[in-house]
Amino acid sequence: MTKLNQHPPRWIKRFFEWYCSPEIAEDLLGDMDELFYQNVEKLSPTRARWKYFFQSVALLFSYGVKSRKKNYYKIPDTYHSFAMYQSYSKIAFRSLAKQKVFAVINVVCLAVGMSVGLMALAAWVDVLKVDNFHTNKDRIYRITTEIDDHSEKRTFASSHAFLGEKLRAEGKGVRQVTQLNNTFTSEIVLSPSVSIPFKQGYYVTPNFLQAFDFPLTAGDKATAFAKPFSILLSQETAEKLYRDGQALGKILEIKGLGNFEVTGVVANHPRSHFYFDALTSFSTLEILEQQGKIDRELLSLEPVTSFYTYVLLDDESSTESLNPVLNESASLVQQASREKMDVAYEIQSLSDIPLSDLNNEIGLSWGYITLMIFFFLSFLVLLPACFNYANISVARALKRAKEIGLRKVSGGESKHIFFQMVMETIIISVIALGGAMIIFYLVRDHFLQMVVNGHRTFSLEITPTTFVIFLLFAILTGFIAGVLPASYFSKLNPIQTLRNSSASGKLSKVSIRKGLIVVQFALSLVFILSVTIIIKQYRYALNFDHGFQKENILDVQLKGVSDKVFRSEIGKLSDVQAISMSSSIPGNWGASSEYMTLANGTDSLQVYQMFADENYIQNLEIKMLAGSSFPEGQLSEEHYIIVNESFIEKSKLGTAHEALGKSFELGKKPLTIIGVVKDFNFLPLQEQIYPFVFRYDPSQFQYANVKIRSNDITQTLAGLESTWNKLTDQKFEAQFLKHELDDSLVSYRSMVKIFGFLGLLAITISSLGLLAVVISSAESRTREMGIRKVFGARNIDMIVAMASGFLKLIGIAIVIATPLTYFMFNNFFLNMYFYRASIGFLELAAGIGFLVVLVAIIIGSQTFRVARINPVETLKYE
């Protein structure tokens, strides 16, 4: 009788039903089943199955099935008519309205989950749009250089100058070759004492503006580069130089290079991977090289140069036609190289540039990896939101089961139910898109400020294109979130749902749901703990005792004003207590370093140095251990240095007092130690305290450190500025030392923002998810609680009974997340800082406490509500 347990292979049935319509297949499958069960009685199950398989194949290829399929008239599927769509959406809105709490939870969760995704998508669209405005963008290629020195293979965005000539002469199908060199970087001299640096300029071949469509507001593209020493300015630079922006025809002196005539102004343009403040011609480059004013690079065959080559191809030609010339040129470079390396030129299309991650990149590039991390992060936030939706829907299945049973009885098929449910989810996610876009708008500016070059790389504007992409994203999200509940609903058995309302409440996959809660809360806790740890480090750095006075010291940029003049004029002001001079600002990266020979004449020691005057140490209240500061009114010749403790320790000079009077050679000058100061943090907190010397050289002074005591800072500053304006026509630029040091902590603030934001999103999603699960669990246990109450249970007992399961899950999350975060920060992040706050019990406890309180509120509110209900009412319920 065991043979009764044998069944024909299911996959054949499935395939058969898929191949024919079920209506056609029914009696045929029935026939085959009957034969199979007969065969099982006579033969072995395996043979019966083989027979079944051969029969099905014979039938599938038979004329019988073919003719049945041909004559079968399929009833048009009314489920996909407009009226049905209307009905679906109507029902979707009705069921949303019926369960308002859950609707709000779902919409908020999905909105929060999608917001980061929107950011990533908008960034992606922005990257795609880079260099989109050139007419010939599809036919422009860049030649890159791949260098394999047998230990590492690297691709450089740059190539060689000679390649331009070569391609122009021998390249097939080449319409234009344009090259540029990105070393045109200097200062525009406005007056002997004032010069404005321009960050980035290019030397370009004259056809640069023909190949790339940068619009000009002034000047003529054709003649702009006709003469050497012509310069084109970006609109931004032109407006900076001339208030009316009328730069055309003006003569500019570029420091170290000569006089240039402005022949055009490049208009503000859409984003490009090029970024320049000024353009000048290759002919200028040639002359400058001949004059020896810049390094010779035009004929260079060094593997890496500052030249970039772009090729504009004819309509029909393909990049392959360039290969012979490129291979030949590459071998030239390879022969010229002294080291053993393989050199090859590669061709990169213009549209690939923004996302490529090459060495020696010319301007902005974002890199695939960054984008991928961004997408991964958004996925990390979106996925829990989708799970939440599935979780909630399945948990609420009871409420919909009857409707679905009825639908099925009146002819709805599984696929129709599936479609309806997915459509419902999509409607919800499209509603959530609205919320996600609000979050997107709120966060956008913060995001742009945090990303390096954010405003230059991204606009993150919502254009019609991005909106369509957002919409597709929302639909996709809806689909992903809806697939699981939809397939659950479509499989519901109508008999069970209609007979007994609780039969469908099997709520399978409970362990997955528990796991999900754990993962969500662990993730949230990682973010919370990160924020508390970073805030502690931030406050530690903020209140760190650098060993010098930070308060009330105003650092004024001297900008060429003589220190003597400054001292005598500014010193007259009543609020100014003291003035000292220095070459850099302590606690920043400003200190320079030099090697000095030690007394024994062989060892050398790396020392950091800073130039300061005799008042500096007293002014900044740096503690003197021995000796004195520089003597007042020192000669112009440099004689003395003041060193720190580390210096004495490293150079083994004994005690501070013993070190006084010892001489060293530094910068080819014999210098004598006149004083010793206590160690102070002249570098940022990432670095430890190294050997350090104060030197005296008024020509090196960049800053005046003005100690101010004042009740009205604004007025004092105004007074300072008006005095300053009498001294020079330069702009008055000053900042308090304290602010300057605080500003260097900006990366902490960005990190707090990023982690805080992601944490907020994660917490929102997981809390709402938990809330929904707790609500439905409490609801389904209302009756149980009523009975318990009747038997004399106290409120507190019932709350414990309901909450303990959830609390256990949160406990597991805490146990996972805490060591993980601790490890992550202790071994990676905080390792970057020499001076750092240790991760204490307090921060961890604060983070965990926050989470526990949050969870307690969520669970407590719901369980308390259920526990309080009068059992008379609860037992009437259902």
Place this chain on the structure above:
Amino acid sequence: MKGYIGEFEELVLLTVAVLGEDAYGVSIKEDIEARSNRGISIGALHSTIARLEEKGFLKSFLGGATQERGGRRKRYYQLTQSGKSALHDIKNLRDELWKKSKANLALDL
């Protein structure tokens, strides 16, 4: 005479007639196999049935749900009027031929 009837087709039609109200795929197959002592493929049988239906010699209807076939219904077949007359035609033709060839068909004993 409309429509040519092959040997196997004739066999199927006659078996449907023999089985009466219980003529469906498996029963037809088993009956033919038992009587003619030859195995027939279910694919071939359903192809033939489909052709006979197209010629209008057979008609079919679905029966009620059954327990032993996973609840699947059976498709029952019945002879149509033209099916019957086609069988009669072929029988008449054969009878005539038999009558005329009786002398020559005597089996040598």
